[in-house]
Amino acid sequence: MHKINLIDHPVRVDKKAFLNAVNAQKPIAVTLDGEILEADGELPARPYIFVGKPRSLVGRGLVKPTPLSQILGESYEVKDEGDHISIYAGRAWEELIKANEPYYLYQDNTSEGIAEFTDSELDEHIWYSCEFGINCREVAEMLEKEVEGTLLCIETEKPYNFAGCAFVDDIETARKQSFDFIRAELEKKIASGEIDTEELEEAEEEALKYFGLL
Structure with missing residues (x-):
């Protein structure tokens, strides 16, 4: 971005x-x-x-x-x-x-951070990924690096303050990047043993199924 x-x-x-x-x-x-x-x-x-x-x-x-x-x-x-x-x-x-309320993908600010995505599909990704500690911030930072768009902000250094909102040029690309990123992060957690697929809560099992990992 x-x-x-x-x-x-x-x-x-x-x-x-x-x-x-x-x-x-x-x-x-x-x-x-x-x-x-x-x-x-x-x-x-x-x-x-x-x-x-x-x-x-x-x-x-x-x-x-x-x-x-x-x-x-x-x-x-x-x-x-x-x-x-x-x-x-x-x-x-x-x-x-x-x-810009009808158009931005998310808001970010110093006091509250990123609460949600305005796109329902991306927000659904977070609904499931948060079962394993993958939140809006991690996905947003990935999107800012990997997806074409604009991060519009007001940022000052002394005292530090940030308020911004992000726009993506192609929402379908953002959705795919988000899904693939979360899936890859979950695969790493499974491979390292951080996620034990034999000892899952119901919500965790549902989340892994959502990302095609069970």
């Missing part, structure tokens, strides 16, 4: 296209590549840095105009840099999570 830390990763968009989208006062979505999409209906499954309706540059009635810097909300910083607009989303984690 390609890791993108939004603390130091502004997203550049075409200035004319952005201002046209803002002035239209309709919901938009902005991708990591700076593409602007209409967000009235279902969006393609990919990472977004903003999904919603921009504020108004002009204002109307009692509503004051919004400066360009805050046109996407107070958590974002928007800068006019000549022929393009730069969007800084390093303080907009809550907005990012909400925008």
